[in-house]
Amino acid sequence: MRLSMDLELQDIPGQLLLAMLPLRDNKANIISVVHHRDRKTPRGTIPVRVVIETDRARMESIRNQLKENGISVVRAGEDRLIEEISVVLIGHILNSDLGDTVNRIDSTGYAEVMDLALTMTGVDDPSSAYLRIRATGKDEIQKALSILRQVGSEKKLLVIEPIEAEAA
Amino acid sequence: MKDIKVSLVGYGVVGHGVVDVLEKKRKLLNDLGLNLNLVSISDHTGTICDPKGIKAEKVLGERTLQNVATSGMKGKEAISSVDSDLVVEVTPTNIVHGQPGLGHMEAALSSGKHLVTSNKGPLVLAFKQLRELADENNVEMRFEATVGGTMPLINLVQKTLVGNKILGIRGIFNGTCNYILTRMAEEGIPYTHALSEAQDLGYAEADPTYDVEGVDTAGKVTILANAIFDMDIKYSDVDVTGITRVTPEALALAREKGYVIKLIGDVPALTVRPTLVPVGSPIAVGSTLNSAAIYTDLSGTITVSGLGAGSIETAAAILSDIISIYRQ
Numbered sequence: 001m002r003l004s005m006d007l008e009l010q011d012i013p014g015q016l017l018l019a020m021l022p023l024r025d026n027k028a029n030i031i032s033v034v035h036h037r038d039r040k041t042p043r044g045t046i047p048v049r050v051v052i053e054t055d056r057a058r059m060e061s062i063r064n065q066l067k068e069n070g071i072s073v074v075r076a077g078e079d080r081l082i083e084e085i086s087v088v089l090i091g092h093i094l095n096s097d098l099g100d101t102v103n104r105i106d107s108t109g110y111a112e113v114m115d116l117a118l119t120m121t122g123v124d125d126p127s128s129a130y131l132r133i134r135a136t137g138k139d140e141i142q143k144a145l146s147i148l149r150q151v152g153s154e155k156k157l158l159v160i161e162p163i164e165a166e167a168a
Numbered sequence: 169m170k171d172i173k174v175s176l177v178g179y180g181v182v183g184h185g186v187v188d189v190l191e192k193k194r195k196l197l198n199d200l201g202l203n204l205n206l207v208s209i210s211d212h213t214g215t216i217c218d219p220k221g222i223k224a225e226k227v228l229g230e231r232t233l234q235n236v237a238t239s240g241m242k243g244k245e246a247i248s249s250v251d252s253d254l255v256v257e258v259t260p261t262n263i264v265h266g267q268p269g270l271g272h273m274e275a276a277l278s279s280g281k282h283l284v285t286s287n288k289g290p291l292v293l294a295f296k297q298l299r300e301l302a303d304e305n306n307v308e309m310r311f312e313a314t315v316g317g318t319m320p321l322i323n324l325v326q327k328t329l330v331g332n333k334i335l336g337i338r339g340i341f342n343g344t345c346n347y348i349l350t351r352m353a354e355e356g357i358p359y360t361h362a363l364s365e366a367q368d369l370g371y372a373e374a375d376p377t378y379d380v381e382g383v384d385t386a387g388k389v390t391i392l393a394n395a396i397f398d399m400d401i402k403y404s405d406v407d408v409t410g411i412t413r414v415t416p417e418a419l420a421l422a423r424e425k426g427y428v429i430k431l432i433g434d435v436p437a438l439t440v441r442p443t444l445v446p447v448g449s450p451i452a453v454g455s456t457l458n459s460a461a462i463y464t465d466l467s468g469t470i471t472v473s474g475l476g477a478g479s480i481e482t483a484a485a486i487l488s489d490i491i492s493i494y495r496q
Contacts, residue, residue, distance in 0.1 A: 119420070
């Protein structure tokens with residue numbers, strides 16, 4: 001599970017280390033740490049955004065240890081949709097119930113259509129659409145793509161997927 | 169100096185290119201210790217033979233061999249009766265029954281002659297049988313020109329990248345489709361318009377089905393799968409979608425988001441379909457160019473691009489095959 005946390009540190013030496021130690025002790029994998037020195041809060045604290053990968057079960061322990069070290073956790077939440085993919089559709093997109101097409105992805109719970117651009121020419125001509133889909137992981141992206149392929153074959157839409165950067 | 173007697177079967181665009189290139193490269197071949205002589209050329213009208221070597225100037229001006237043929241023999245007969253070491257098979261391709269090329273290739277290999285070809289059909293239909301026939305008769309079968317024209321791919325993988333495990337190959341293997349998609353993207357013109365333009369320029373046939381429906385690309389995917397991935401697959405194992413439904417609007421939407429749409433063949437996925445390729449990707453070449461990304465375990469991804477068709481260009485791939493047979 002990937003989490004992002006917004007912490008606030010006292011503006012005195014050694015605080016960042018105190019914030020990191022509970023992550024090490026709980027074997028959390030640090031993805032990024034951004035120290036916003038320039039955005040000091042009205043309370044005089046310094047915001048730090050940390051992105052980590054860890055088990056859900058360890059989160060409570062991390063929170064408690066941070067608290068013990070005098071670090072306040074302003075926000076902690078799961079970064080749900082971390083992978084994204086672009087897809088182009090061609091066909092009678094609107095007439096084949098675009099709402100349903102989008103909903104088939106959105107209703108999975110692990111993937112969502114985040115961006116949609118549609119170009120229509122004549123009423124009888126096929127329209128073209130660009131979709132950006134985000135999902136909770138690489139496997140979920142593949143599952144969302146196979147749903148889209150299924151929808152494509154049901155609705156006679158041409159689904160144009162991106163080339164994969166790596167060999168399968 | 170090694171004397172090599174060559175029989176050329178097929179005298180169309182590529183056949184003319186072969187005669188031309190062999191003549192132009194005579195000195196280079198001699199420097200390599202090879203004395204190549206074209207001892208027979210056959211087409212559907214007959215065969216011209218000369219054991220001392222047919223002069224290029226005698227045949228290059230002729231569209232067919234009708235006026236210069238010294239015998240009424242057709243390809244298969246010429247292959248078995250003319251004394252030659254190597255057969256260059258460049259007759260028109262047929263992906264349904266493979267003929268007449270398949271018969272020519274079988275005749276060449278079973279009579280103990282090396283085979284170099286640009287003809288996809290027989291290899292798509294009967295790769296394994298032809299490969300076995302070549303092995304049984306202890307001769308070479310080379311077909312670099314069948315995939316990606318002059319773009320080095322098969323020999324690159326089998327010779328230069330040897331030692332690598334080849335994980336996959338993805339690329340643009342049809343110049344006609346690439347031209348059409350490139351023009352649609354550049355000018356915002358519809359498919360039918362870009363197709364007529366390609367036809368006017370001679371890049372597309374009057375009946376463009378073979379190219380635009382992805383048949384040609386799927387044939388090349390089949391050859392790569394069998395030759396490089398040892399898969400023993402048939403054409404029908406490839407999942408094929410052509411480019412006829414692609415719209416200029418889709419190309420424009422893709423462009424806005426940093427993509428072009430290309431007809432991509434994928435081995436070992438065995439798919440041919442219009443695909444989003446990031447602008448600036450080394451395989452996103454334009455015009456009639458072909459390209460291929462070769463994914464390897466040691467060398468990472470290697471990308472090549474080059475002209476996929478053309479008389480001299482295809483003949484160049486054939487020439488490199490001929491030379492490589494004798495330089496081992």
